[in-house]
Amino acid sequence: MDDALILWYTKNKRSLPWREPGVTAWGVLVSEIMLQQTPVARVEPIWLEWMARWPVPSGLAAVSQGEVVRAWGKLGYPRRALRLHAAAAEIAAHHNDIVPSDVDTLLALPGIGDYTARAVAAFAYSRRVPVVDTNVRRVVARAVHGAGDAGPASNARDMADVEVLLPAADAEAALMSIALMELGAMVCTARTPRCVDCPIFGSCAWQKAGRPEYTGPAKPVQRFAGTDRQVRGLLLDVLRDTDGPVTRARLDAVWADSGQRDRCLDSLLVDGLLEQTDAGLFALPGEH
DNA sequence: TAGTCGTGGTA
DNA sequence: TTACCAAGACT
Known part of the structure; x- marks a missing residue:
């Protein structure tokens, strides 16, 4: 699927502000934290404000927690704002105000888990590391395993599944990582996948299997009202x-x-x- | 590891 | 309208 998917991405990717040339690793990190469980459309304006106001980690670290929570607005899960503030302070104090490029160093920062650490390494530093989010898990479940959707996450298995899809070279692998995510977000979507627009339609295991329904365990429903x-x-x-x-x-x-x-x-x-x-x-x- | 943690758009 | 869904992390 490699070449077709990367080519599709270069031609069809959304132009998002954190994908613009010149965006720093700090900008990428802020975007990834904000995008956790949060739609792109809601993140965009807040990200732009934050980058104008706090272009480097030490800038964010210099303001109060309350100021950060206020600036977070209604993005949701406001503990992310506190953790990002704490991560900025650590980056400023111990990493010369530069976001680390090493996955393990990133993982040691508050609010940065398996997905975000690898996303920063890949998207900000073009590292060849598997980047597994909900989109990628769905794409792999369908295109590789021929299932209707991804079952429960299994970190080791998911990482191994994606690892074998990555080209050998760092830059190309990073492109593949972002392309897999973009495909899941724009074409291979959860509800109504737009298979007619899919660049890997011809090699998709789910198509070849006759598009079977998802048979795994039901996903827990997150209620909100009254919680x-x-x-x-x-x-x-x-x-x-x-x-x-x-x-x-x-x-x-x-x-x-x-x-x-x-x-x-x-x-x-x-x-x-x-x-x-x-x-x-x-x-x-x-x-x- | 399953539960918890916001918010709002969409079908 | 209700239910699902959206680039997860933490305990």
Whole structure:
């Protein structure tokens, strides 16, 4: 599939700001963190703001946690903002303000797991490393294994599956990695794959098998309404919309169930997304 | 390892 | 409308 897929990518890739020439490894890292479980369209404007405001890790590290959480806006999973802030501080202090290119060094940074470490190594430094995200797992499940969709993630197996697809040369392998992801995002999609537009249609094992349905275990459904995640989001939203510390009463107003409210408020304090002032008010971390 | 952690668009 | 889905990490 190699040549056809890479050629397809070079002709059809989306022009995203973090793919522009001259974007630094820091820019790539910020994009990858923001893109975790988050659609491209929502990330774009925030990424542009962050790059204009904090073009190097030390710039981000210099501002308060609260400022970072505020700038994160409504991207979701705001603990990512705190971890990225902490990673920036480590990069500034221990890596000369340069994002590491080595996978193991990247993995040691907060908020950077298997996917993100390899994505940075491949996309920012053109390293030949398997990059396995949900898109790639789906493409491999179909094109290689002939299944309707990917089953539960299995790190070692998934990495081995992708490893054998990578060309020998670093630069070409990195292109293959991004091409696999782009194919999964734009053509080999979860719901309605656009196989008529697929550059590897002719070699796809799923086509050859007659497009069988997915038979693996059902994927767990993530509910949201009524969960702690919703309540935490509502609580944090009060602080994001306010300049200074707020009263307990302001927070109490966002959710009726006091038990759940208290539990969520406490968890936000534990996570460091909120702080309590000496006067008993609540503030974003560092903003009081 | 299965559960948890936000948010909003889409079919 | 509800349910699924979106470049995961952490515990």
